[in-house]
Amino acid sequence: MPKTLRYTLLSLREMLLSAGPFAFLTIALLCLTYWWLNPTPPKRVVLATGPAQSAYDEFGKRYAEALARYGITVELKQSEGSSANLELLRNGEADLGFVQGGTADIGYDDEDSIVSLGSLFVEPLWLFYREDSAQRLHKKPVVTKLSELKGWRVNVGTPGSGVPRLFTTLLDVNRLQASELKLSELEQTPATVAFLNGELDAVVFASAPESLMVQMLLQTPGIRLLDFAQSEAYSRRFGYLTPVVMPQGVVDLAANIPPRNVRLVASTTSLLAHSDTHPAILQLFAQTSTTLHGGASWFSKAREYPSLEHSEVPISSEAQRAIKSGPPFLQRYLPFWLANMIERVWLAMGLIIVLALPLSRIVPPLYAFRIRSRVFRWYAELRDIEQHAESGSDSTEDLLEQLDAMESKVEKIVVPLSYTDELYALRNNIHLVRKRLQAPRRAVRADAAAAS
Structure with missing residues (x-):
């Protein structure tokens, strides 16, 4: 072996033996930091949505399509609605879920185990009724308040949707007992079929206008939508309700549907997540929500949602950053997985470097x-x-x-x-x-x- 090469190999060997313990310590600390911070998000998450063809179901599909671009598979878990989604979060059967304000029983215990990614949109309470039923029961085709529904056959949705609880509350303030109505708790699709066949006089939904059922009923002849003339009073009585107005012609300008402004009461729907859900997943969902819900709609202006207001549980810090500041700086130029890893470990890496530099002088x-x-x-x-x-x-x-x-x-x-x-x-x-x-x-x- 040439002497020059022999001397070089000797120097390298001694350098490796000298620096080896410090390199091993640094690598061990980095591995420990990586394990502790867990910067790599899971490849699969479960999102609790709602009944088939509901607004929750449609939005769930959009979230799944958006997160698929990041290599995240979103499994959509259909449910009865808000109350069922909250139970799925509590039981750990879902990582995230849509929950409507006022329709689910959120307690103090939920503040430690559940976080909110912000309010996404408003969901009016849609009370559709048949004109012929109103004519038959009240001798006039128009119903103006809830107290006029006495004796009607009304479907209020499944218990898991949370709508029965909300509707019963509204009946109570109108001094109308649930026993004075013929209430049923069918799912949306069979209830709509029964309603159109005349087996029901009215149906109650709590859904975004993107719901296919709502869109169809708004344009069905002989079906009317209750105008909540006291919507402002309802909002003053219940903090989770907001008065909204559906403008004349917003459904179909050519056909002028609806023919006049319709006042409604609405609650805000939030995207809730289990507190153990990976922060990167929360960040991705919050960023996606600004795209899916940031445009103008029937009941909101552009960039009005998602919002950090109207939350019944603490707001996630990832959601606050995403909604207020948009995508982090690194994500604008680097792939998500790399930017996320750097963002989560850079502080720990800095501390390790600060510790390793003095040791490297040895x-x-x-x-x-x-x-x-x-x-x-x-x-x-x-x-x-x-x-x-x-x-x-x-x-x-x-x-x-x-x-x-x-x-x-x-x-x-x-x-x-x-x-x-x-x-x-x-x-x-x-x-x-x-x-x-x-x-x-x-x-x-x-x-x-x-x-x-």
Whole structure:
């Protein structure tokens, strides 16, 4: 092997041995940080939506399509509605879910286990009724308030939707007992079929206008939508309700549907998540919500939603950043997985670097010590030979043999070129000790020669 290559390999080996412990410590800390911060989000999450063809179901499909671009599979779990979604979150059967304000029983215990990603949109309470039913029961085709529904066949949706609870509350403030109506709790699709067939007089939905059922009923002849003339009063009585107005002609301008402004009461729907859901997933859903719900709609202006208001549980910090500031700086230029990892571990990495930098200063002295020790450790043996020579405990011949053996070993020592001066200094010192040992023998020989 060429000497130059041999010296280079020697330097590299000693450098690796010197820096190895510190490199291992740094890598171990980075691995521990990665495990603790868990920057990589799961590839699959469960989103609790609602009944088939509902607004929740449609929005769920849009979220799944949006997150698929990031390699995240969103499994849509259909349910009866808000109350059922809240139970799925509590039981850990869903990671996220749509929950309408006022329709689910949210308690103090939920504040520790559930977080909100903001209010997404308003969901009016749609009360559709048949004109012929109103004519038959009240001798007029128009119903103006809830108290006129006494004796009607009304479907209020499944218990899991939360609508029965909300509607019963509204009946109570109108001094109308639920027992005074013929209430049913069918799902949206069979209830709509029964309603159109005349088996029901009215149906109640709490849904966004994107719901296919709502869109269809708004344009069905003989079906009317209750105008909540007291919508402002309802909102003052119940904090989770908001008065909204559906403008004339907003459904169909050409057909002028509706023919006049319709006043409604609405609650805001939030996207709730289990507190254990990965922060990166919360961030992605919050960012996606600004795209899906940030435009103008029948009941909101552009960029009015998503909103951090009207939340019944604490707002996630990821949602606050996403809604207020938009995508983080790094995500605008880097792939999501890389930007997310850097954002989550940069502080810990900084602390590790701050710790590693002072330790790294030990590496050069340690490297020099390891190289020089290959030379210096022979000085101990050389000193022993000198001490034995001074004490006379060993014969000069034995000491010279030990010195020759040591010198043959020293000649095989290889050090980097920058440290050869110390190696040559050792060999000179060995030569010096040899001369001292041989001096008495020369003197004896000189005396013997002079006497002869």
